[in-house]
Amino acid sequence: xxxxxxxxxxxxxxxxxxxxxxxxxxxxxxxxxxxLAAKEGKPAREAKERKWGKLDADRKFVRHTNKExxxxxxxxxxxxxxxxxxxxxxxxxxPADSIKPFQYEKGKSSTQEDLDGEIICRDVSLENILxxxxxxxxxxxxxxxxxxxxESLTAAKVNARVDALIAEMCDLKRLLVEGEILAx
Numbered sequence: 507x508x509x510x511x512x513x514x515x516x517x518x519x520x521x522x523x524x525x526x527x528x529x530x531x532x533x534x535x536x537x538x539x540x541x542l543a544a545k546e547g548k549p550a551r552e553a554k555e556r557k558w559g560k561l562d563a564d565r566k567f568v569r570h571t572n573k574e575x576x577x578x579x580x581x582x583x584x585x586x587x588x589x590x591x592x593x594x595x596x597x598x599x600x601p602a603d604s605i606k607p608f609q610y611e612k613g614k615s616s617t618q619e620d621l622d623g624e625i626i627c628r629d630v631s632l633e634n635i636l637x638x639x640x641x642x643x644x645x646x647x648x649x650x651x652x653x654x655x656x657e658s659l660t661a662a663k664v665n666a667r668v669d670a671l672i673a674e675m676c677d678l679k680r681l682l683v684e685g686e687i688l689a690x
Contacts, residue, residue: 522593528587530580530586531582533555533565533627536552536553542618542625554616556576568584568629578633580631581629677679
């Protein structure tokens with residue numbers, strides 16, 4: 507959650523943002539942008555390359571290793587709708603109006619700045635996915651140790667964990683295609 511640190515009374519206190527996202531996993535972001543542009547009578551455009559991470563060929567997972575060598579995996583989702591966020595520190599709910607002055611303004615991507623509509627693409631860290639809803643059934647994500655804690659975590663270990671998680675989730679890739687993701 508991008509927030510300013512300067513004069514922010516919530517910085518460093520474990521502020522979490524909870525939101526339910528509904529959308530498509532494995533969606534074609536550049537194709538969606540071009541379909542929207544065509545619908546609005548505007549020219550096709552080429553999406554810019556990702557600034558970070560590597561998107562898998564099936565467009566469902568983004569894998570990223572930071573400068574410290576810590577690897578993380580994200581689910582890429584084209585968002586159709588989302589709930590209003592709930593902010594918490596521990597079990598205490600923090601009013602959204604209290605957080606707003608410290609949030610950065612989000613703008614449209616430069617690829618879409620001339621479009622009236624917007625295709626929203628979000629990368630949700632696997633470790634932040636609490637539940638997947640597929641065809642009305644809720645599937646809790648297994649409580650595994652955090653991926654970012656061990657300093658020795660390598661891309662191979664992340665891939666092995668993702669594979670194990672997929673198997674445990676009754677083929678997570680299939681479930682996510684049409685399901686909702688609840689994430690914090």
